[in-house]
Amino acid sequence: MNESLxxxxxxxxxxxxxxxxxxxxxxxxxxxxxIKYYRSWTKDKILExxxxxxxxxxxxxWAMVIWGNKKYAVDKIIDGNxxxxxxxxxAEFLWSERDIExxxxxxxxxxxxxxxxxxxxxxxxFHPDKYIIWNSKTLTGLNYLGLDDxxxxxxxLDGKKYKEICQIEQKIAEFLERGSELKDVNLLTVNxxxxxxxxxxxxxxxxxxxxxxxxxKITEEDKRGFVHDEIKEKLAEIGEWxxxxxxxxxxxxxxxxxxxxxxxxxxxxxxxIYVFEVQTKGSIDSxxxxxxxxxxxxxxxxxxxxxxxxQLEKIKKNVADISTLENKxxxxxxxxxxxxxxxxxxVNESINKLGLVxxxx
Numbered sequence: 001m002n003e004s005l006x007x008x009x010x011x012x013x014x015x016x017x018x019x020x021x022x023x024x025x026x027x028x029x030x031x032x033x034x035i036k037y038y039r040s041w042t043k044d045k046i047l048e049x050x051x052x053x054x055x056x057x058x059x060x061x062w063a064m065v066i067w068g069n070k071k072y073a074v075d076k077i078i079d080g081n082x083x084x085x086x087x088x089x090x091a092e093f094l095w096s097e098r099d100i101e102x103x104x105x106x107x108x109x110x111x112x113x114x115x116x117x118x119x120x121x122x123x124x125x126f127h128p129d130k131y132i133i134w135n136s137k138t139l140t141g142l143n144y145l146g147l148d149d150x151x152x153x154x155x156x157l158d159g160k161k162y163k164e165i166c167q168i169e170q171k172i173a174e175f176l177e178r179g180s181e182l183k184d185v186n187l188l189t190v191n192x193x194x195x196x197x198x199x200x201x202x203x204x205x206x207x208x209x210x211x212x213x214x215x216x217k218i219t220e221e222d223k224r225g226f227v228h229d230e231i232k233e234k235l236a237e238i239g240e241w242x243x244x245x246x247x248x249x250x251x252x253x254x255x256x257x258x259x260x261x262x263x264x265x266x267x268x269x270x271x272x273i274y275v276f277e278v279q280t281k282g283s284i285d286s287x288x289x290x291x292x293x294x295x296x297x298x299x300x301x302x303x304x305x306x307x308x309x310x311q312l313e314k315i316k317k318n319v320a321d322i323s324t325l326e327n328k329x330x331x332x333x334x335x336x337x338x339x340x341x342x343x344x345x346x347v348n349e350s351i352n353k354l355g356l357v358x359x360x361x
Contacts, residue, residue, distance in 0.1 A: 002146040006172065009197045010179040017181055024182075027196075031128075031188050034060070038125035046091040054078060054086070063117040063135070066348045080112040093119075094126045100166075104159030113233070116157045128186040132169045134162065136342065138191065141198030142168070153338050155227040228259075228280040231306055231334060234341040235260040235276050241344050244274075252300060256293035259306075263299075271299040276332075279307040284318050292325050304330045306337060 017024045041049075041057065049057065058077065059070040067073040078086055093107045100123075107119065116134045123131035132138065134157060143150055147168065151157040169190045176193060177185040236246040244262035251257045252275060260276040275294045279287050291303040303325070305315050312331045319325045 001168065001171070003175070006145055006175055007179060010176055010193075013176075013193060013197050014180040027192050028182075028189075031186075031192065034125055035128055035188065038122070041094075041126075043091045043095040046094070047087050049087050051078060051083065054083070058118075061118060061121050062133075063115075063121050065352055066345045068348065068352045077113040086111075090122075094122060099163075100131070101159035101163050104162050108158075115154050115230070115233075116162070120162065124188050124191065128188040130166065130187070132166050132187045133191045134165065136346075137195045137199060140201060141194035144198050144200045153230070155230045227334075228278050231278045231280075231337055232259045232276075234337060235278070235306065238337070238341055238344060239274075241348055252294045253297040254293065256290050256296070258290065258294055272301050273297065273299045275300055275303045277303070277305055279305060279311050279315065284311070284314055287315065288319050288322065288325065291329065292322065295324060295328065301328075302330060303328055304332050306332045306334060308334050 037060065054077075055071060055074045058064060058074045064070050064073060081089070089107060089111055093103055096103055104119065107114065120132060120134040124133045139150055139152065142165070150165075151161055166187065169187050172193075173185045173187060173190050176182060176190060182189060232248055236248050239246040239260070239262035242262075244264050247261045247263070248259060249257060250261050252261060252273065258275045259278045262274040262276075264272050266272055275291065277287050277291055287305065291305065294300050294303055305312065307315065312333065315329075316331065319329055
Protein backbone atom coordinates (compact mmCIF):
# COMPACT_ATOMS: atom_id res chain seq x y z
CA MET A 1 0.00 0.00 0.00
CA ASN A 2 1.27 3.45 -0.93
CA GLU A 3 1.31 5.03 2.52
CA SER A 4 2.54 8.41 1.27
CA LEU A 5 -0.41 8.63 -1.12
CA UNK A 6 -2.78 7.60 1.66
CA UNK A 7 -1.42 10.29 4.01
CA UNK A 8 -1.74 12.89 1.25
CA UNK A 9 -5.44 12.12 0.84
CA UNK A 10 -6.04 11.96 4.58
CA UNK A 11 -4.62 15.49 4.75
CA UNK A 12 -7.05 16.62 2.03
CA UNK A 13 -9.92 14.89 3.82
CA UNK A 14 -8.97 16.65 7.04
CA UNK A 15 -8.97 20.00 5.25
CA UNK A 16 -12.46 19.23 4.01
CA UNK A 17 -13.46 18.39 7.58
CA UNK A 18 -12.22 21.78 8.77
CA UNK A 19 -13.68 23.80 5.90
CA UNK A 20 -17.08 22.03 5.75
CA UNK A 21 -17.61 20.32 9.11
CA UNK A 22 -21.36 20.08 8.52
CA UNK A 23 -20.85 17.70 5.57
CA UNK A 24 -18.62 15.32 7.52
CA UNK A 25 -20.96 15.58 10.52
CA UNK A 26 -23.88 14.52 8.32
CA UNK A 27 -21.88 11.50 7.16
CA UNK A 28 -21.05 10.55 10.75
CA UNK A 29 -24.69 10.89 11.81
CA UNK A 30 -25.77 8.71 8.89
CA UNK A 31 -23.19 6.08 9.82
CA UNK A 32 -24.35 6.05 13.42
CA UNK A 33 -28.01 5.81 12.40
CA UNK A 34 -27.39 2.86 10.08
CA ILE A 35 -25.28 1.00 12.64
CA LYS A 36 -27.89 1.46 15.38
CA TYR A 37 -30.70 0.27 13.11
CA TYR A 38 -28.98 -2.93 12.02
CA ARG A 39 -27.49 -3.78 15.41
CA SER A 40 -30.98 -3.53 16.90
CA TRP A 41 -31.69 -6.79 15.08
CA THR A 42 -30.43 -9.31 17.61
CA LYS A 43 -30.18 -12.96 16.68
CA ASP A 44 -33.53 -13.71 18.33
CA LYS A 45 -35.24 -10.77 16.60
CA ILE A 46 -33.92 -11.88 13.20
CA LEU A 47 -35.41 -15.33 13.75
CA GLU A 48 -38.79 -13.70 14.43
CA UNK A 49 -38.77 -11.46 11.34
CA UNK A 50 -41.90 -11.16 9.22
CA UNK A 51 -41.83 -10.75 5.46
CA UNK A 52 -42.41 -7.01 5.98
CA UNK A 53 -39.46 -6.86 8.40
CA UNK A 54 -37.23 -8.51 5.81
CA UNK A 55 -38.34 -6.06 3.17
CA UNK A 56 -37.37 -3.10 5.37
CA UNK A 57 -34.15 -4.84 6.46
CA UNK A 58 -32.89 -5.35 2.91
CA UNK A 59 -34.34 -2.28 1.22
CA UNK A 60 -32.23 0.05 3.40
CA UNK A 61 -29.01 -1.40 1.97
CA TRP A 62 -27.00 0.66 -0.50
CA ALA A 63 -26.52 -2.53 -2.51
CA MET A 64 -30.25 -2.47 -3.28
CA VAL A 65 -30.17 0.95 -4.96
CA ILE A 66 -29.69 -0.75 -8.34
CA TRP A 67 -33.27 -2.04 -8.06
CA GLY A 68 -36.08 0.39 -8.84
CA ASN A 69 -38.58 -2.06 -7.40
CA LYS A 70 -36.87 -3.23 -4.22
CA LYS A 71 -39.87 -5.32 -3.18
CA TYR A 72 -39.44 -7.44 -6.30
CA ALA A 73 -35.75 -7.96 -5.52
CA VAL A 74 -36.39 -8.83 -1.86
CA ASP A 75 -39.23 -11.19 -2.80
CA LYS A 76 -36.79 -13.08 -5.04
CA ILE A 77 -34.36 -13.46 -2.14
CA ILE A 78 -37.09 -14.67 0.22
CA ASP A 79 -38.77 -17.03 -2.24
CA GLY A 80 -35.47 -18.32 -3.60
CA ASN A 81 -34.28 -19.44 -0.17
CA UNK A 82 -37.47 -19.91 1.87
CA UNK A 83 -38.25 -17.50 4.68
CA UNK A 84 -37.30 -19.80 7.58
CA UNK A 85 -33.99 -20.83 6.03
CA UNK A 86 -33.27 -17.20 5.16
CA UNK A 87 -33.77 -15.97 8.71
CA UNK A 88 -31.79 -18.83 10.22
CA UNK A 89 -28.81 -18.40 7.88
CA UNK A 90 -28.76 -14.60 8.27
CA ALA A 91 -28.81 -14.87 12.07
CA GLU A 92 -25.94 -17.36 11.97
CA PHE A 93 -23.95 -15.36 9.42
CA LEU A 94 -24.22 -12.07 11.29
CA TRP A 95 -24.02 -13.14 14.92
CA SER A 96 -21.89 -16.30 14.96
CA GLU A 97 -18.41 -16.08 16.50
CA ARG A 98 -16.99 -18.57 13.99
CA ASP A 99 -14.10 -17.37 11.84
CA ILE A 100 -15.39 -15.04 9.12
CA GLU A 101 -13.52 -16.93 6.41
CA UNK A 102 -15.60 -20.07 6.98
CA UNK A 103 -18.84 -18.18 7.61
CA UNK A 104 -18.45 -16.20 4.40
CA UNK A 105 -17.83 -19.23 2.19
CA UNK A 106 -20.64 -21.27 3.74
CA UNK A 107 -23.16 -18.46 3.30
CA UNK A 108 -22.08 -17.87 -0.32
CA UNK A 109 -22.50 -21.56 -1.05
CA UNK A 110 -25.84 -22.06 0.71
CA UNK A 111 -27.78 -18.91 -0.15
CA UNK A 112 -29.29 -17.60 -3.38
CA UNK A 113 -29.35 -13.94 -4.37
CA UNK A 114 -26.45 -12.83 -2.16
CA UNK A 115 -23.28 -11.34 -3.58
CA UNK A 116 -20.34 -9.74 -1.76
CA UNK A 117 -21.95 -6.28 -1.84
CA UNK A 118 -24.99 -7.30 0.23
CA UNK A 119 -23.06 -9.70 2.46
CA UNK A 120 -20.28 -7.26 3.29
CA UNK A 121 -22.66 -4.34 3.84
CA UNK A 122 -24.64 -6.34 6.38
CA UNK A 123 -21.46 -7.44 8.16
CA UNK A 124 -20.13 -3.88 8.27
CA UNK A 125 -23.36 -2.43 9.64
CA PHE A 126 -23.56 -5.10 12.33
CA HIS A 127 -19.85 -5.12 13.20
CA PRO A 128 -18.25 -1.89 11.91
CA ASP A 129 -15.08 -2.44 13.95
CA LYS A 130 -14.36 -5.74 12.19
CA TYR A 131 -15.74 -5.80 8.66
CA ILE A 132 -15.72 -3.65 5.52
CA ILE A 133 -18.16 -3.00 2.69
CA TRP A 134 -16.94 -4.38 -0.61
CA ASN A 135 -18.20 -2.85 -3.86
CA SER A 136 -16.83 -1.30 -7.04
CA LYS A 137 -15.98 1.97 -5.25
CA THR A 138 -13.98 0.11 -2.61
CA LEU A 139 -12.11 -1.71 -5.38
CA THR A 140 -11.34 1.58 -7.14
CA GLY A 141 -10.05 3.20 -3.95
CA LEU A 142 -7.83 0.34 -2.80
CA ASN A 143 -6.46 -0.19 -6.28
CA TYR A 144 -5.55 3.50 -6.42
CA LEU A 145 -3.53 3.01 -3.22
CA GLY A 146 -1.43 0.45 -5.06
CA LEU A 147 -2.74 -2.73 -3.46
CA ASP A 148 -2.16 -5.87 -5.49
CA ASP A 149 -4.25 -8.99 -6.05
CA UNK A 150 -7.60 -7.29 -5.49
CA UNK A 151 -10.73 -9.18 -6.62
CA UNK A 152 -12.08 -7.58 -9.78
CA UNK A 153 -15.03 -9.98 -9.95
CA UNK A 154 -17.26 -11.33 -7.20
CA UNK A 155 -16.21 -14.96 -7.65
CA UNK A 156 -12.66 -13.94 -6.68
CA LEU A 157 -13.78 -12.66 -3.27
CA ASP A 158 -13.87 -15.74 -1.06
CA GLY A 159 -13.76 -15.70 2.73
CA LYS A 160 -9.98 -15.71 2.86
CA LYS A 161 -9.66 -12.69 0.56
CA TYR A 162 -12.44 -10.79 2.37
CA LYS A 163 -10.65 -11.33 5.68
CA GLU A 164 -7.40 -10.02 4.17
CA ILE A 165 -9.09 -6.85 2.88
CA CYS A 166 -10.69 -6.22 6.28
CA GLN A 167 -7.21 -6.35 7.81
CA ILE A 168 -5.92 -3.89 5.19
CA GLU A 169 -8.71 -1.44 5.98
CA GLN A 170 -7.92 -1.80 9.69
CA LYS A 171 -4.51 -0.32 8.88
CA ILE A 172 -6.15 2.50 6.92
CA ALA A 173 -8.37 3.17 9.95
CA GLU A 174 -5.24 3.58 12.10
CA PHE A 175 -3.76 6.09 9.63
CA LEU A 176 -7.08 7.94 9.44
CA GLU A 177 -7.41 8.22 13.20
CA ARG A 178 -3.82 9.47 13.60
CA GLY A 179 -3.90 11.88 10.68
CA SER A 180 -7.37 13.40 10.92
CA GLU A 181 -9.62 14.98 13.49
CA LEU A 182 -12.08 12.10 13.26
CA LYS A 183 -12.60 10.19 16.48
CA ASP A 184 -13.60 6.57 17.04
CA VAL A 185 -12.84 5.64 13.44
CA ASN A 186 -14.35 2.31 12.40
CA LEU A 187 -14.34 0.45 9.09
CA LEU A 188 -17.58 2.07 7.95
CA THR A 189 -15.82 5.41 8.44
CA VAL A 190 -12.96 4.07 6.31
CA ASN A 191 -15.40 3.11 3.56
CA UNK A 192 -16.85 6.63 3.53
CA UNK A 193 -13.32 8.01 3.25
CA UNK A 194 -12.47 5.67 0.37
CA UNK A 195 -15.69 6.46 -1.50
CA UNK A 196 -15.31 10.20 -1.04
CA UNK A 197 -11.57 10.71 -1.43
CA UNK A 198 -10.04 7.83 -3.41
CA UNK A 199 -12.26 7.46 -6.48
CA UNK A 200 -9.46 7.75 -9.03
CA UNK A 201 -9.56 5.15 -11.78
CA UNK A 202 -6.50 3.15 -12.77
CA UNK A 203 -5.86 0.27 -15.14
CA UNK A 204 -7.79 -2.16 -12.94
CA UNK A 205 -10.71 -2.17 -15.39
CA UNK A 206 -8.62 -2.99 -18.44
CA UNK A 207 -8.87 -6.61 -19.59
CA UNK A 208 -5.76 -8.29 -20.99
CA UNK A 209 -5.06 -11.69 -22.58
CA UNK A 210 -3.55 -12.66 -19.23
CA UNK A 211 -6.95 -11.99 -17.62
CA UNK A 212 -8.59 -14.44 -20.03
CA UNK A 213 -5.96 -17.09 -19.25
CA UNK A 214 -6.43 -16.57 -15.51
CA UNK A 215 -10.21 -16.78 -15.91
CA UNK A 216 -9.93 -20.04 -17.83
CA LYS A 217 -7.79 -21.48 -15.04
CA ILE A 218 -10.24 -20.31 -12.37
CA THR A 219 -13.30 -21.69 -14.14
CA GLU A 220 -11.70 -25.09 -14.61
CA GLU A 221 -11.01 -25.19 -10.85
CA ASP A 222 -14.46 -23.88 -9.87
CA LYS A 223 -14.89 -26.50 -7.16
CA ARG A 224 -17.31 -24.48 -5.03
CA GLY A 225 -19.35 -23.29 -8.01
CA PHE A 226 -18.85 -19.60 -7.17
CA VAL A 227 -18.01 -18.63 -10.77
CA HIS A 228 -20.88 -20.64 -12.24
CA ASP A 229 -23.43 -19.31 -9.77
CA GLU A 230 -22.31 -15.70 -10.08
CA ILE A 231 -22.58 -15.74 -13.88
CA LYS A 232 -25.94 -17.50 -13.74
CA GLU A 233 -27.41 -14.93 -11.34
CA LYS A 234 -25.95 -11.96 -13.19
CA LEU A 235 -27.37 -13.18 -16.48
CA ALA A 236 -30.76 -13.21 -14.76
CA GLU A 237 -30.27 -9.68 -13.41
CA ILE A 238 -29.22 -8.37 -16.83
CA GLY A 239 -32.38 -9.86 -18.30
CA GLU A 240 -34.54 -8.30 -15.59
CA TRP A 241 -33.01 -4.87 -16.18
CA UNK A 242 -33.75 -5.28 -19.90
CA UNK A 243 -37.41 -6.01 -19.17
CA UNK A 244 -37.51 -9.81 -19.39
CA UNK A 245 -38.97 -12.23 -16.88
CA UNK A 246 -36.08 -14.39 -15.75
CA UNK A 247 -35.62 -17.78 -14.15
CA UNK A 248 -32.62 -19.80 -13.03
CA UNK A 249 -32.19 -23.57 -12.91
CA UNK A 250 -35.45 -24.10 -14.75
CA UNK A 251 -36.87 -26.79 -17.05
CA UNK A 252 -37.65 -25.53 -20.54
CA UNK A 253 -38.20 -28.85 -22.32
CA UNK A 254 -38.19 -32.57 -21.60
CA UNK A 255 -34.73 -33.47 -20.30
CA UNK A 256 -33.47 -29.89 -20.42
CA UNK A 257 -32.89 -27.92 -17.22
CA UNK A 258 -30.91 -24.78 -18.03
CA UNK A 259 -29.01 -22.22 -15.97
CA UNK A 260 -30.83 -19.01 -16.93
CA UNK A 261 -33.89 -18.13 -18.99
CA UNK A 262 -35.07 -14.78 -20.35
CA UNK A 263 -38.75 -14.75 -21.28
CA UNK A 264 -40.95 -12.14 -22.92
CA UNK A 265 -44.52 -12.10 -24.23
CA UNK A 266 -44.97 -10.24 -27.51
CA UNK A 267 -48.58 -9.45 -28.45
CA UNK A 268 -50.29 -12.31 -30.25
CA UNK A 269 -46.98 -14.05 -30.92
CA UNK A 270 -46.92 -15.54 -27.44
CA UNK A 271 -43.77 -16.32 -25.49
CA UNK A 272 -40.23 -15.76 -26.68
CA ILE A 273 -37.52 -17.52 -24.68
CA TYR A 274 -33.74 -17.20 -24.66
CA VAL A 275 -31.75 -19.94 -22.93
CA PHE A 276 -28.33 -19.56 -21.31
CA GLU A 277 -25.98 -22.33 -20.22
CA VAL A 278 -22.87 -21.46 -18.20
CA GLN A 279 -19.87 -23.73 -18.71
CA THR A 280 -17.18 -23.72 -16.04
CA LYS A 281 -16.32 -27.38 -15.86
CA GLY A 282 -17.79 -30.73 -16.82
CA SER A 283 -18.75 -32.27 -20.12
CA ILE A 284 -19.14 -30.05 -23.18
CA ASP A 285 -21.10 -32.89 -24.80
CA SER A 286 -23.65 -32.63 -21.98
CA UNK A 287 -23.92 -28.87 -22.45
CA UNK A 288 -24.50 -29.28 -26.19
CA UNK A 289 -27.12 -31.96 -25.65
CA UNK A 290 -28.92 -29.89 -23.02
CA UNK A 291 -29.11 -26.88 -25.34
CA UNK A 292 -30.23 -29.09 -28.23
CA UNK A 293 -33.07 -30.52 -26.13
CA UNK A 294 -34.14 -27.02 -25.10
CA UNK A 295 -34.93 -26.29 -28.76
CA UNK A 296 -37.77 -28.83 -28.55
CA UNK A 297 -39.66 -25.99 -26.88
CA UNK A 298 -40.98 -23.93 -29.84
CA UNK A 299 -40.84 -20.75 -27.74
CA UNK A 300 -37.03 -20.99 -27.53
CA UNK A 301 -35.69 -18.56 -30.12
CA UNK A 302 -32.04 -18.57 -29.16
CA UNK A 303 -29.56 -20.51 -27.03
CA UNK A 304 -26.39 -18.98 -25.62
CA UNK A 305 -23.29 -20.71 -24.26
CA UNK A 306 -21.38 -18.64 -21.71
CA UNK A 307 -17.78 -19.45 -20.82
CA UNK A 308 -14.16 -18.34 -21.10
CA UNK A 309 -12.60 -17.98 -24.58
CA UNK A 310 -10.76 -21.30 -24.37
CA GLN A 311 -13.88 -23.32 -23.61
CA LEU A 312 -16.02 -21.37 -26.07
CA GLU A 313 -13.70 -22.51 -28.87
CA LYS A 314 -14.14 -26.12 -27.74
CA ILE A 315 -17.92 -25.69 -27.72
CA LYS A 316 -17.87 -24.24 -31.26
CA LYS A 317 -15.95 -27.27 -32.53
CA ASN A 318 -18.25 -29.64 -30.63
CA VAL A 319 -21.43 -28.30 -32.26
CA ALA A 320 -19.99 -27.73 -35.74
CA ASP A 321 -21.72 -30.81 -37.13
CA ILE A 322 -25.03 -30.26 -35.31
CA SER A 323 -26.92 -28.10 -37.81
CA THR A 324 -29.86 -27.40 -35.50
CA LEU A 325 -27.56 -25.93 -32.88
CA GLU A 326 -25.08 -24.33 -35.23
CA ASN A 327 -27.73 -21.95 -36.57
CA LYS A 328 -29.16 -20.89 -33.21
CA UNK A 329 -26.27 -21.14 -30.78
CA UNK A 330 -24.54 -17.90 -29.76
CA UNK A 331 -21.41 -17.48 -27.65
CA UNK A 332 -20.80 -15.01 -24.82
CA UNK A 333 -17.53 -14.44 -22.98
CA UNK A 334 -17.74 -14.46 -19.16
CA UNK A 335 -15.89 -11.18 -18.83
CA UNK A 336 -18.32 -9.43 -21.17
CA UNK A 337 -21.24 -10.65 -19.05
CA UNK A 338 -19.61 -9.38 -15.86
CA UNK A 339 -18.58 -6.04 -17.36
CA UNK A 340 -22.02 -5.47 -18.93
CA UNK A 341 -23.66 -6.28 -15.61
CA UNK A 342 -21.48 -3.73 -13.82
CA UNK A 343 -22.28 -1.02 -16.38
CA UNK A 344 -26.03 -1.72 -16.28
CA UNK A 345 -25.94 -1.72 -12.48
CA UNK A 346 -24.42 1.75 -12.52
CA VAL A 347 -27.05 2.99 -14.98
CA ASN A 348 -29.86 1.59 -12.83
CA GLU A 349 -28.36 3.03 -9.65
CA SER A 350 -28.05 6.48 -11.20
CA ILE A 351 -31.61 6.45 -12.55
CA ASN A 352 -33.13 5.05 -9.36
CA LYS A 353 -31.52 7.81 -7.31
CA LEU A 354 -33.66 10.27 -9.28
CA GLY A 355 -36.77 8.73 -7.74
CA LEU A 356 -38.71 8.80 -11.01
CA VAL A 357 -40.51 5.53 -10.35
CA UNK A 358 -42.56 5.18 -7.13
CA UNK A 359 -41.30 2.43 -4.82
CA UNK A 360 -43.04 -0.89 -5.51
CA UNK A 361 -44.33 0.21 -8.93
